[in-house]
Amino acid sequence: MKRVLICDPLSEDGIRPLLDAEEIETVVQTSMSHEELLKAVKDVEAIIVRSQTQITEEVMKHAPQLKVIGRAGVGVDNIDVDAATEHGVIVVNAPDGNTISTAEHTMAMLMSLARNIPQAYHQLKQKRWERKKFVGVELKGKTLGIVGFGRIGREVAQRAKGHRMNVIAFDPFLNDEKAEKVGVQNGSLEEVLKAADFLTVHTPLIEKTKHLINKEAIELMKPGARILNCARGGIIEEDALLEAIQSGKIAGAALDVFEEEPATEHPLLDFPEVIATPHLGASTVEAQENVATDVSYDILELLRGGTVKNPVNLPSVSSEMMEKLSPYFRLSEQLGAFLSKVVEGTLERIHVYYSGELLDVDTMPLTRISVKGILKRHIGERVNDVNAFRTASDKGIEINEQKSTSTKGFTNLITVEIETDQEKRSIAGTLLNGLGARIVQLDHYSVDVVPEGHLIVIQHTDQPGAIGRVGSLLAGHDMNIATMQVGRTNLGGDAVMVLTVDREVEGKCREELAGIADIRKVKCLNL
Incomplete structure (x- = not known):
């Protein structure tokens, strides 16, 4: 038994x-x-x-x-x-x-925040009848900004529309067509922040979303806007929220989660404009x-010998298959991660092409890993080798895998291509005998890049002095260049520059790089 x-x-x-x-x-x-x-x-x-x-x-x-x-x-x-x-x-x-419970708790917090219900109840328990002190606002006609439009975000949107609110949402996987189908407006993060009378966040807590709602983000919001967090503590920078409550920039906040829990001594709890619950989003029968x-x-x-619906990690693979595939696991994820950080727009399709030694191998596990590498930037550790396809499908992203006899001179070659609503980008990589993983093509440019460490990808016009200006600027920021690769289509035409540097590129350095003559785009990666 x-x-x-x-x-x-x-x-x-x-x-x-x-x-x-x-x-x-x-x-x-x-x-x-x-x-x-x-x-x-x-x-x-x-x-x-x-x-x-x-x-x-x-x-x-x-x-x-x-x-x-x-x-x-x-x-x-x-x-x-x-x-x-x-x-x-x-x-x-x-x-x-817990999708429904969390969405309903968010709406309960939204209503309580709008009508000062906890504060009024507390006063009544103190034998005080203070109607004028707790004048609230109606939800009808107000704009609810939703940051993160997954299952819970969509459920919140439907309920807010029932209150005749306007809903604008930001999600890296949301485009105008998808938004129109569910009756909301698609916006950039900046557009959502500026439009919101109430702002609610429903993203995972990953590196990209930690302190997503920070001082700069709050400054973009309307005076008197209100903020909710029933997702994960840390998405909102609590010190910035505290400052905004103190200054009156933000009229109120409703929090179910905090960066450190339990949060019984949190300074935000001292303000009457803040209502809070002890992480009750999923606490229903x-x-x-x-x-x-x-x-x-x-x-x-x-x-009983069957398969599971919600796996979190990689299922078992036969030892024979593992021996053939395992050398390519890291390369596959690196290619996806690299491309996800340089492409712009909402993901629509992912294509993965295999050639050479991989023609006679079941490459589906590698495709999963490439897709995971792409989605991880936006979703974090929730996406893994097993659920990558399902997650992509939930986001409306099409996945294609193809094999080709064209190796472009390499013994093995993996090419990952992403289509968004704005552009199509591709990257190709190989395993060189004795040298390990290499990126050998970025779009139509030939390069030779080790896919790890701190990388700077620069799209520019091939003009004399471009490399020197980049090198001088990085030197001015005490940034050491470990490697540099330049690919171009023709003399004086479009070109790409990929640099490996010794440490992470800070915002000011990135901005100055983008300001150099003949440079069109700068992307900084950490693989």
């Missing part, structure tokens, strides 16, 4: 599929110490957690029969996913179960049941 260990409190109705399975022994053992956990996992094939229990590599080493770890929720911060992959353990989560049910069914399916 297969044993499943549940380490954190879960809805009994949610784990009913496991409890009712005759071939499964489900053990519920919560609030364990680390030592108790190590003993409890020794003969289990599946572990289910919420956010309390930490599943580390040490835990996995004490669980030789472990096949799957389930997270009853979205985030997997308390699971060492890399270690799980290394140990051949599948990690699954429940990304859809239904959401807790949904996430438990989703994970239970996935684990049950896997233990």
Whole structure:
């Protein structure tokens, strides 16, 4: 009989599929110490957690029969996913179960913020009847700006439209056509900030979105606008929000999450313009049941020999196939990551082409990794080798894979091409014997670039002195150039310059580079 260990409190109705399975022994053992956990996992094939229990590599080493770890929720911060992959353990989560609850909580916070409901209730509990003090604003006719238009963002938009609000949204995967279908306006981040009477964020917390709503962003907003965060602490720079509340620039804020939790002593809580809840976005009976049910069914399916719906890490690959593919894993992701950082516009299609030694190999795992490298810039660690295709599909992005006998003189060649609503860009890479991964083509320019470290990609006109001006400017910023590659189409025509430098390029340096004569575009990458 297969044993499943549940380490954190879960809805009994949610784990009913496991409890009712005759071939499964489900053990519920919560609030364990680390030592108790190590003993409890020794003969289990599946572990289910919420956010309390930490599943580390040490835990996995004490669980030789472990096949799957389930997270009853979205985030997997308390699971060492890399270690799980290394140990051949599948990690699954429940990304859809709390969508409705979080959207509804956002609307509850929006209404409370507009009408000062918590503040008025608090005064009434103090035996004070102060109607004039709590005059609110109507939602009808106001503009709700939504930053992040995934599942939760879309649900919030539908509810806001029910209140006859105008909705403008920003998402790197949203274009005018998609926005029109759901009845919202598509805008840039700057346009959303400027238009919003209420601003709500629904993005993952990744490097790109950390402090996305900072002092500069808040300065773009209307005087008297209001801000909500029911997504992840850290998307909004809390010091900047505090300053904006103090100055009166922002009329109020509704926060369900903070950078550091619990946040009982947070200075924002001292201001009557701020309302807050202790991370309750997914805290409903239904959401807790949904996430438990989703994970239970996935684990049950896997233990019965089937496939899972919501895998987080790479599934097992035959040793023979792994031997052929593994040398290309890193190159595939680097090509996707590189191209995602130089292309502009909303992603529509991704094409991956293979030739040479890869003609007779199942290259689908490599395509997944390339797609992951592309999407990771916008989505972060939520996208992985397994769910990359599904994530792309959810975003309306088409994926194509093709093989060709044309190797352009290389033993093996991987070409990744991205089409957006603005442009088409491509990159090609290979593995050179003894030299490792190389980018050998960027669009139609031939180059020889190692795809790692701090890179500067410059599109310019091929004119005398261009390279010297770039070198002098970088020297002025105490920036050492490790390598430089220049590709051009013809004398005096379009050209591309790719430099590897010793440290990250700061904003001022980037701006000055873009201002050099004959330079059209500058992109700074960190691979």
